[in-house]
Amino acid sequence: MDVMNGERRRAARMRNVRRHWQLYALLVLPVAYFVIFQYIPMANNVIAFKDYNVVQGIWGSPWAGFDHFERFFANPVAWDLIRNTLMLSLYGFLAGFPVPIILALALNEVRARFFKRTVQMVTYAPHFISTVIVVSMLILVFSPRIGFMADVMGFFGVDSNLLADPDAFRSVYVWSDVWQTAGYSAIIYMAALAGIDPSLYEAARLDGASRLRKIWHVDLPGIAPTVVVVMILSVGSVMAIGFEKAFLLQNPLNLSQSEIIATYTYKIGLLSADFSLATAVGLFNSVINLILLLAVNTVSKRVTGNGLW
Amino acid sequence: MTLTTAHRAEPEAEPRKPKRRKSTQVQDTRVDRVFMVGVYILLTTFLLVVLVPLANIVASSFSSPAAVSGGRVFLWPVDFTLVGYEAVLSNDAILTGFANSVFYAVVGTLVSVSLTVMIAYPLSRTELVGRKVLIGGVLFTMLFSGGLIPTYMVVRALGLLDTRWAIILPTAIAAWQVLIAMTFFRSSIPGELYEAAQLDGASDLRFLWSVVLPLSKPLLAVIALMYGIGQWNSYFSALIYLRSEDLYPLQLVLRDLLIVNNSGGSNLADQLAAQQMADLMKFSLIVVSTVPVLLVYPFVARHFTKGVMLGSVKG
Numbered sequence: 372m373d374v375m376n377g378e379r380r381r382a383a384r385m386r387n388v389r390r391h392w393q394l395y396a397l398l399v400l401p402v403a404y405f406v407i408f409q410y411i412p413m414a415n416n417v418i419a420f421k422d423y424n425v426v427q428g429i430w431g432s433p434w435a436g437f438d439h440f441e442r443f444f445a446n447p448v449a450w451d452l453i454r455n456t457l458m459l460s461l462y463g464f465l466a467g468f469p470v471p472i473i474l475a476l477a478l479n480e481v482r483a484r485f486f487k488r489t490v491q492m493v494t495y496a497p498h499f500i501s502t503v504i505v506v507s508m509l510i511l512v513f514s515p516r517i518g519f520m521a522d523v524m525g526f527f528g529v530d531s532n533l534l535a536d537p538d539a540f541r542s543v544y545v546w547s548d549v550w551q552t553a554g555y556s557a558i559i560y561m562a563a564l565a566g567i568d569p570s571l572y573e574a575a576r577l578d579g580a581s582r583l584r585k586i587w588h589v590d591l592p593g594i595a596p597t598v599v600v601v602m603i604l605s606v607g608s609v610m611a612i613g614f615e616k617a618f619l620l621q622n623p624l625n626l627s628q629s630e631i632i633a634t635y636t637y638k639i640g641l642l643s644a645d646f647s648l649a650t651a652v653g654l655f656n657s658v659i660n661l662i663l664l665l666a667v668n669t670v671s672k673r674v675t676g677n678g679l680w
Numbered sequence: 681m682t683l684t685t686a687h688r689a690e691p692e693a694e695p696r697k698p699k700r701r702k703s704t705q706v707q708d709t710r711v712d713r714v715f716m717v718g719v720y721i722l723l724t725t726f727l728l729v730v731l732v733p734l735a736n737i738v739a740s741s742f743s744s745p746a747a748v749s750g751g752r753v754f755l756w757p758v759d760f761t762l763v764g765y766e767a768v769l770s771n772d773a774i775l776t777g778f779a780n781s782v783f784y785a786v787v788g789t790l791v792s793v794s795l796t797v798m799i800a801y802p803l804s805r806t807e808l809v810g811r812k813v814l815i816g817g818v819l820f821t822m823l824f825s826g827g828l829i830p831t832y833m834v835v836r837a838l839g840l841l842d843t844r845w846a847i848i849l850p851t852a853i854a855a856w857q858v859l860i861a862m863t864f865f866r867s868s869i870p871g872e873l874y875e876a877a878q879l880d881g882a883s884d885l886r887f888l889w890s891v892v893l894p895l896s897k898p899l900l901a902v903i904a905l906m907y908g909i910g911q912w913n914s915y916f917s918a919l920i921y922l923r924s925e926d927l928y929p930l931q932l933v934l935r936d937l938l939i940v941n942n943s944g945g946s947n948l949a950d951q952l953a954a955q956q957m958a959d960l961m962k963f964s965l966i967v968v969s970t971v972p973v974l975l976v977y978p979f980v981a982r983h984f985t986k987g988v989m990l991g992s993v994k995g
Contacts, residue, residue: 384809387807387809388809391805391807391808391884393883393884393885394801394802394805394808394884395802395808397798397799397801397802397885397888398798398799398802398814400795400798401795401796401798401799401853402799402814404795404849404852404853405817405818405821405853407834407838408831408834408849408850408851408852409821409825409826410817410826411826411830411834412825412826412827412830412831412833412834413824413825413826413830414830415826415829415830415831415833415834416826416827416830418829418830418833429833473722474723474726477719477722477723478723480715480716480719481719481720481723486720486723489727490723490726490727493727493730493731494726494727494730496730496734496974496977497730497734499909499913499973499974499977500913500970500973501912501913501914501915501931501934501969501970501973502913502915503913503915503931503934503935503938503939504934504938504966504969504970506938506939507934507938507939507962507966508733508737508966510938510939511737511740511962511963511966512733512736512737514751516749516751517748517749517750517751517959518751519736519751519753519754520733521751522751550729550730550733553726554726554730581709581711581712581715582712582715582716583711583712583715614828614916615914615915615916619935619939633828636827636828636829637828637920640828640829640832641828641829641832641920646829646833649828649829650827650829650830653827653828653829653830654827656827657824657825657827660824661823661824664823
């Protein structure tokens with residue numbers, strides 16, 4: 372019986388493939404992309420456990436076990452890197468997560484359409500400016516010689532070149548990120564707010580709820596699932612903090628706080644050409660990141676019933 | 681229900697009065713009005729925080745080298761002049777970078793959008809054999825990536841190092857865009873259309889080309905612009921894969937000019953003039969390199985909003 376069913380199903384599948392062969396043909400190139408540029412690199416991570424050399428190639432090079440990982444953790448720099456990476460992303464998460472929600476809730480209260488539109492258009496815009504430009508702007512605007520922000524800060528009694536100060540690095544990184552992304556990140560909450568059942572507002576109005584109570588009892592529960600999904604995604608990318616901006620903001624003066632795992636991997640991998648060590652460090656980073664994501668997703672599913680899958 | 685009865689009198693009394701406002705609008709109490717003042721202050725602050733640095737950059741870019749260097753420009757140009765722009769537009773490295781970036785953005789977007797449609801459309805068709813496995817394979821790349829060196833090794837093995845393809849191919853498809861496109865195809869293309877097309881004897885490709893794509897223009901606009909702006913703004917691939925300066929995209933040229941920054945000069949007066957000019961050029965350069973993005977931006981802002989919403993539809 373089972374065999375019959377299996378065979379019949381296979382035959383049906385073959386008929387499906389033959390009938391829709393064009394769909395399968397379309398898939399060839401994109402699937403090749405994913406194999407070549409996503410899955411082969413994943414397999415190449417095997418060199419983290421080998422002493423890779425160009426002559427013997429990926430599979431021919433001798434095994435090294437966990438030597439490269441031990442080498443990394445034996446280096447006192449390792450803990451600085453991990454601390455810098457985690458601190459930077461946690462700070463970024465704590466500062467960057469609530470701002471778009473507050474922005475969306477505030478915008479949602481505004482009835483004056485022109486004002487609302489203007490705020491939206493202006494605050495989205497920085498999202499489309501490149502990292503290179505944002506960092507250049509920071510350097511110019513905070514430059515003690517030409518930048519207006521240096522004057523503003525001087526007015527408040529802060530008198531230093533922020534970009535050369537290692538202790539200011541994280542704040543500069545995080546708040547410029549908030550500056551750049553808060554408006555755009557608010558869109559997703561605006562969408563969620565727009566999707567709230569109008570009868571709930573009607574009910575709140577009949578109950579004589581103030582605006583603040585309406586936000587607390589209708590808006591926040593309404594966007595809660597979205598908030599949870601965004602939160603999981605951001606916690607899941609805690610270790611995946613970008614190379615691009617940290618690398619650009621780095622200078623010899625702030626290196627003690629600005630050297631993160633991603634920039635270190637680039638330096639030992641491409642500048643010092645120690646492929647195996649760089650891959651080991653990168654792999655460590657990706658695995659921690661994956662574990663964090665899975666953990667947050669599981670906890671969130673238990674607690675709130677919302678998850679990514 | 682019990683709560684509502686207490687406040688019944690008010691709303692019921694309202695319709696008899698002549699209407700001063702639209703009935704759907706919330707009637708603000710005094711607490712609410714204070715709250716709204718707070719909301720407007722908050723939003724205005726936010727607006728200014730975003731706007732002032734941008735305005736300062738634009739104002740500086742139109743000012744004289746000496747005014748910029750002396751830090752005398754705030755929100756309005758001082759000693760209005762265009763010398764900053766003249767210097768930027770006569771710099772060969774910048775012009776080459778600009779042309780390269782246009783090439784990468786246009787060709788990269790064409791490649792990326794085509795490949796994204798080619799995978800997202802079949803995956804949106806539920807009868808596809810192996811659909812779940814393929815979707816899983818795409819989504820997994822969002823959770824875990826090969827990493828810098830392993831990807832570099834693939835690019836090197838393919839002989840793409842220091843070629844234009846190294847900028848376009850390794851980042852050709854973004855899993856996120858596939859997800860957006862797939863969700864769009866599944867939710868916005870009615871099944872009846874497919875049945876009708878089948879009765880007319882249209883093949884899958886024909887259906888995709890003549891029915892699905894024309895109906896998907898908003899989607900295509902969104903993903904094309906996301907890929908295009910992403911490509912225009914990126915410098916990472918170029919930093920890693922390119923050696924020849926004549927292939928550098930604008931962002932990498934900008935990084936060298938704006939951030940790594942090496943200006944020289946023999947005597948002190950020359951050096952000062954060069955320094956002042958270099959300061960001004962940075963501002964003009966920022967404006968020039970951001971203009972293409974800002975030109976398309978208002979035009980597509982609403983599409984982007986729609987795109988984000990498409991992405992936020994779960995499942």
